[in-house]
Amino acid sequence: MSFQVMMHELGEGMLKSMGIFSLTLLFALPLGLLVSFGRMSKNRLLKGVVWTYISIMRGTPLMLQLLAVYFGPFYLAGLKLGSNWRFTAIILAFSVNYAAYFAEIYRSGIESMPPGQYEAAQLLGYTKVSTFMRIIFPQVIKRILPAVTNEVITLIKDTSLAFSLAYAEMFTIAKQIAAKETSFMPFLAAAVFYYVFNALIAFLMERIEKAMAYYT
Amino acid sequence: MPLLEMKHIRKRFDENEVIRDISLRVDKGEILSIIGPSGSGKSTMLRCATMLETIDSGEIWYMDERAAYVDAKGSKVYPRGEEQKKVRSYFGLVFQNFNLFPHYSVMKNITDPPIHNQKRQKAEVYEEARMLLKKMGLEDKENAYPCQLSGGQCQRVAIARALALNPQILFFDEPTSALDPELTGEVLKVIRSLADLHIAMVIVTHEMNFAREISDHIIFMDQGVVAVEGKPEDVFNAEHARMRAFLGKLEH
Amino acid sequence: MRKKILVTVMSAMLACSMLGTCAMAGETEAEGTGLAAEGTLVVGFDAEYPPYGYMDDNGDYTGFDLDLAQAVCELEGWTMEAKPIDWDSKDMELNSGSIDCIWNGFTMNGREDDYTFSVPYVNNSQVIVTAEDSGIDSLAALEGKTVGVQADSAALALLSEGGEQADLAGTFGDLTQFADYNTAFAELMAGSLDAVAIDIGVAQYQINGREGYVILDEYLNAEQYAVGVKKGNTVLADIIDKDLAIMLENGSFEEIAAKYADMGIKADMLCLAESLGLDETEAENA
Numbered sequence: 001m002s003f004q005v006m007m008h009e010l011g012e013g014m015l016k017s018m019g020i021f022s023l024t025l026l027f028a029l030p031l032g033l034l035v036s037f038g039r040m041s042k043n044r045l046l047k048g049v050v051w052t053y054i055s056i057m058r059g060t061p062l063m064l065q066l067l068a069v070y071f072g073p074f075y076l077a078g079l080k081l082g083s084n085w086r087f088t089a090i091i092l093a094f095s096v097n098y099a100a101y102f103a104e105i106y107r108s109g110i111e112s113m114p115p116g117q118y119e120a121a122q123l124l125g126y127t128k129v130s131t132f133m134r135i136i137f138p139q140v141i142k143r144i145l146p147a148v149t150n151e152v153i154t155l156i157k158d159t160s161l162a163f164s165l166a167y168a169e170m171f172t173i174a175k176q177i178a179a180k181e182t183s184f185m186p187f188l189a190a191a192v193f194y195y196v197f198n199a200l201i202a203f204l205m206e207r208i209e210k211a212m213a214y215y216t
Numbered sequence: 217m218p219l220l221e222m223k224h225i226r227k228r229f230d231e232n233e234v235i236r237d238i239s240l241r242v243d244k245g246e247i248l249s250i251i252g253p254s255g256s257g258k259s260t261m262l263r264c265a266t267m268l269e270t271i272d273s274g275e276i277w278y279m280d281e282r283a284a285y286v287d288a289k290g291s292k293v294y295p296r297g298e299e300q301k302k303v304r305s306y307f308g309l310v311f312q313n314f315n316l317f318p319h320y321s322v323m324k325n326i327t328d329p330p331i332h333n334q335k336r337q338k339a340e341v342y343e344e345a346r347m348l349l350k351k352m353g354l355e356d357k358e359n360a361y362p363c364q365l366s367g368g369q370c371q372r373v374a375i376a377r378a379l380a381l382n383p384q385i386l387f388f389d390e391p392t393s394a395l396d397p398e399l400t401g402e403v404l405k406v407i408r409s410l411a412d413l414h415i416a417m418v419i420v421t422h423e424m425n426f427a428r429e430i431s432d433h434i435i436f437m438d439q440g441v442v443a444v445e446g447k448p449e450d451v452f453n454a455e456h457a458r459m460r461a462f463l464g465k466l467e468h
Numbered sequence: 469m470r471k472k473i474l475v476t477v478m479s480a481m482l483a484c485s486m487l488g489t490c491a492m493a494g495e496t497e498a499e500g501t502g503l504a505a506e507g508t509l510v511v512g513f514d515a516e517y518p519p520y521g522y523m524d525d526n527g528d529y530t531g532f533d534l535d536l537a538q539a540v541c542e543l544e545g546w547t548m549e550a551k552p553i554d555w556d557s558k559d560m561e562l563n564s565g566s567i568d569c570i571w572n573g574f575t576m577n578g579r580e581d582d583y584t585f586s587v588p589y590v591n592n593s594q595v596i597v598t599a600e601d602s603g604i605d606s607l608a609a610l611e612g613k614t615v616g617v618q619a620d621s622a623a624l625a626l627l628s629e630g631g632e633q634a635d636l637a638g639t640f641g642d643l644t645q646f647a648d649y650n651t652a653f654a655e656l657m658a659g660s661l662d663a664v665a666i667d668i669g670v671a672q673y674q675i676n677g678r679e680g681y682v683i684l685d686e687y688l689n690a691e692q693y694a695v696g697v698k699k700g701n702t703v704l705a706d707i708i709d710k711d712l713a714i715m716l717e718n719g720s721f722e723e724i725a726a727k728y729a730d731m732g733i734k735a736d737m738l739c740l741a742e743s744l745g746l747d748e749t750e751a752e753n754a
Contacts, residue, residue, distance in 0.1 A: 001524070006527075043746040071560050075564070080504070083505070114315075123378075124308075125301065164556070164557060165554075168515075175516055179516030179517070181677055182650065
């Protein structure tokens, strides 16, 4: 296999990895916020349910969750798995898993906010919703950014787990080329792909951090 | 007509009764200082008046309207919705720790509440904010962020922020306690200058000379009750053992 | 073994549903062609298994087995979808209908209870590969040595307790599992493995691509490759058998095999004629 073909194949795999990556973030970031509200809820039932959910998501391997989400409808309900279900299941499993981690990050950020900020907002006439949206959340984002960056970088590398559902993302392609070529070279190329993508994300996150560094 | 009346207020935290049957009133343009040792319930009284804490019994009246009370069955009745908005618009509070919004510039800290919460005209609010900043001696700081200011400057911004909502009555919760001694003067000077605005003020403070000089009325609180009250000279000359002890401690 | 653990945990998690699964195994077969989706044969394979299934120079999936599957599809007027799967999840993929068959150098011996198989078409052997200069020249010489074997492979089953060569494995110093052949050969090269137990076709492919390795003359066993479909799906297995017979008759089976001859599919390994009872040629296979 020529170098060009290999890079082309890996590039296509990378697009698939990036697809999982961006869709997961798109769903998991807002979902995580909702989950964190549930986790901090005064309703004990809701709190308990959300606690259990987070505990399962963080306490079992993502690979197992992928298998459970994909094969679950068949084994539990005997449903036929359509051909679109594979990708949907991957995004669903990743989103639901990462939402649990993000929820705990949001929670740590929200709970670290001094009560004085809420009190000042109340005295100045902000509603509960405006208090959160205008006063609390922007500051929470700044506080949790380093932790979110960590998760995001982990997610890039976790996309390779999608292969357990037979989804040929970048790392899978690298393994297949390596098997065919009986060589480790494709892995080196894959490492470069991951590294460059990670560096890009790290750079972007750093820019966001800098943009928020105008206050302490 | 009193701006604020608090009648037979009681407040407990767990087993600890912090306020035991206190009543007070504040009239238009009046300046009331509350003094007393730490833990005497001064700040709690202020937090009850501003509804940051709920009362366990008694009534709170603003502008001849019963704003909050505890009914015969012991349920706490607090205003909601539009009524709550209206009651809250009567007063402002200056915190010990300023509680400025760190992600907003000085200007935005002052102008965001009137624009966003009172739906007032932007141009008008900005103009008024600049006037307030000038009064606070901070006209060159409108684009600064709180983290770039000294404690004294932050507290003056916080005062401007509270004033921008045009409250009838302004509460100060130990406004100089978090400041280095050399910075307290500038803040006290600003508060003094507000007397000209004829806005009613309730000040919890440890600055005895300041309280004596500015107040129309002083309350000395001790162990959750009003121990001494009256005009400044009367209070400071009163023969009350615990107050004498308190004042004596401050002098040394 | 990873998959075994996964399956165990999943069974525990979905304990009640597993009963339902068994009950369902018989009823989900479609009438007619036995395909999950009419007109499309989804072939599950391990794309790291040249020459049977792998990615070619153009980045397309190809291999001896995929070519055979393609030929079946052409005979039936089906579309073929080559689905590279995680080998560890092959049972779940097959049982849930995500794939229609496993066609991938799939050893049938010892798996008869778990799948319905087509006729066998390749005589395979599990063999031992060592470095040329290792000094190991017989199975007996493996005593005390470290031998590598792919996780969840036929070779592992052979060497594990209850397998034909379990006694031999007892003489090894250690039997370690690896995930893929690249890693195994790197370990062999680095000296952390003394030998690798592996399918002969794959062994020949791997040795062609590398310097300094040999296959021991003594084989571990003789076994056969067949196409695996979901247990009970005889409709699809019969269609495949019928088409393989046609391909044998019109010569296309041998044509396809010839394409992969220098990649490890030797003519003497083919056993389709024998299986179909037309063994005028290679009858020497055990």
